[in-house]
Amino acid sequence: MFKKLLSNLIVSMFAISVFAASGKNSIQIKGSDTMVNLGQAWAEKYMEKNPIEFIAVTGGGSGTGFSSLISATCDIAMSSRNIKDKEIALAKQKGVNPYEIKVALDGLAVVVSPKNPVNKLTIGELAQIFSGKITNWKEVGGEDRKIVILSREVNSGTHVYFKEHVLRNNDPSSKAEFTSGALMLSSSQAIADEVANNPAAIGYYGMGYVSNKQKAIMVAKDVNSEFVVPNIGNVVSGKYPISRPLFLYTNGQPQGLVKKFVDFTLSKEGQEIVVKTDFVPIK
Amino acid sequence: MHKLKEFIIEKLILICGLTSIIFVLLIFFFLLKSGLALFKTINIGAFLAGKNWYPISEPGEFGILPLILGSLLVTLGATTISVPVGVACAVFISEIAPVKLKEILKAGIELLAAIPSVVLGFIGIVTLVPWVKTIFKLPTGLTALSGSIMLAFMAMPTIVSIAEDALYSVPKSYKEGAFALGATRWQMIYRVMLPAASSGILAAVMLGIGRVIGETMAVMMITGNSAVIPKSILEPVRTLTATIAAEMGEAVVGSEHYFALFAVGIVLFIISFTINVTADLFLHKKR
Secondary structure, eight states: OOHHHHHHHHHHHHHHHHHHHTTTEEEEEEOOSHHHHHHHHHHHHHHHTTOOOOOOOOOOOOOHHHHHTTTSSEEEEESSOOHEEEEEEHHHHHOOEEEEEEEEEEEEEEEEETTTTOOOHHHHHHHHHHHHTTGGGGGGGGOBOOOOOEEEEETOOOHHHHHHIIISSTTTTTTOOOOOOOOSSHHHHHHHHHHHHOOOEOOOOOOOOOOTTTTEEESSSSTTTTOOOOOHHHHHHHSSSSSEEEEEEESSSOOOHHHHHHHHSSSHHHHHHHHTTTTTEEE | HHEEEEEEHHHHHHHHHHHHHHHHHHHHHHHHHHHHHGTTTTTTTHHHHHHOEEEESOOOOOHHHHHHHHHHHHHHHHHHHHHHHHHHHHHIIISSHHHHHHHHHHHHHHHHHSSHHHHHHHIIIIHHHHHHHHHHOOOOSSSSHHEEEHHHHHHHHHHHHHHHHHHHHHHHHHHHHHHHHHHHHHHIIIIIIIIHHHHHHHHHHHHHHHHHHHHOHHHHHHSSSOOSOOOSSTTTTTHHHHHHHHTTTTSSSSSHHHHHHHHHHHHHHHHHHHHHHHHHHHHHHHO
């Protein structure tokens, strides 16, 4: 009697869950903090056009997005870096096939206080500053002041991108690391606030966060190249050396609702939203 | 019938009592299971005494010595500030303050305990951090000292209320005896009340320390989080708790980094367990 009741219960619960899954009209999007504003802007516009569908966007960092995609707690992962081999292997183990879609570009601005006289730096100088080899502003033409290095936490795709493309200058065999004296702040906004108040500080984040309280440094690939301001034009033309693609990742080729949303982000309207949120469109 | 009812209620209460212990045990076993997995690949000595924390590099470095020292430094700073102030406050409330003021002070301290730590952290960022930077002429105000001051505020309610309880439970006859022998008020407090309540006050201090070492949000916001071995309290530090909170989101489930964070959790658990047991010993000594 009891057994029968239990089996009935299980069958009916299973039925309900299947029903719920098939009748589902919501998407969970998780990942990169850099992309949260963009994701939300997309979701708002999309839901305006499709009122019966619901899209939830949360941040947490690119790594968080991949963890959720792998554990199937989100449908789309936003990421400001490529997926790592380790993560692909783990996903395969759990039966998830990460599928990459490039949706926008982002220029990484290196920022200092407007009171800081330094205006331009090369990638090489940046690498030496952030790895702790240059410790005083006077070594790069500034005042005699100790450099305060601000970085994002390790859960940030921006942190990983900056390490691989500036500190290690795209060399996969390089072992360069952020100096352990770097202050690790938990958001781009925290870095922006500290830079605004501290003439000795230097930090980096997506160029959408630069306001008139910070000064974006002009960056050159090497000593022989010209120094370039981070703006949309220079990122599109590829002149600005620290820019990166932004991705959405889905489990396998997008289908159904997820496909509809991904197509929307790549549409003309979706790419206009990219420009409005201070990122760079790919089309 | 009555007996049955009695029996059922008794057992229900017993189960409720046991659940808390079961939860603690379950949490501990979960921590152990996930944390010890790290030591299959990483030497425990390199973990505890290693000076570099680069968890996402290939291969990762998992040395938590800077984190342990960071936690201890912030805790030490907070204790140095909050213990004298907290104990003095407790003495004032229980021995000196007139009844009305006493009620106001007690309510105020309870209110202090009710402020969420993220709010204190935020207040710290906008007020304390710039002050510390200008007063000590530092390159940045995100330092262990800022964290210590903010945490002292958080430990204060615990210390004051428990120390006040301890002073309150000193028999009245002690006090009367001291006065009868011609002691002044200060002599009575200093020579009679404080020694008589000492075990309770020590317990208050230990519980305050326990509160500080486990605190996460505020320290993460204002200590700068750089994983270097601190040379002075005016430098940024990274604490054990902030490391777990900041990195758990990124750690891929089942990776070395993930296990390392649980191992950090074990270290933290051991530290706060020791502190709580010590506090308990002091409390029981009193009885």
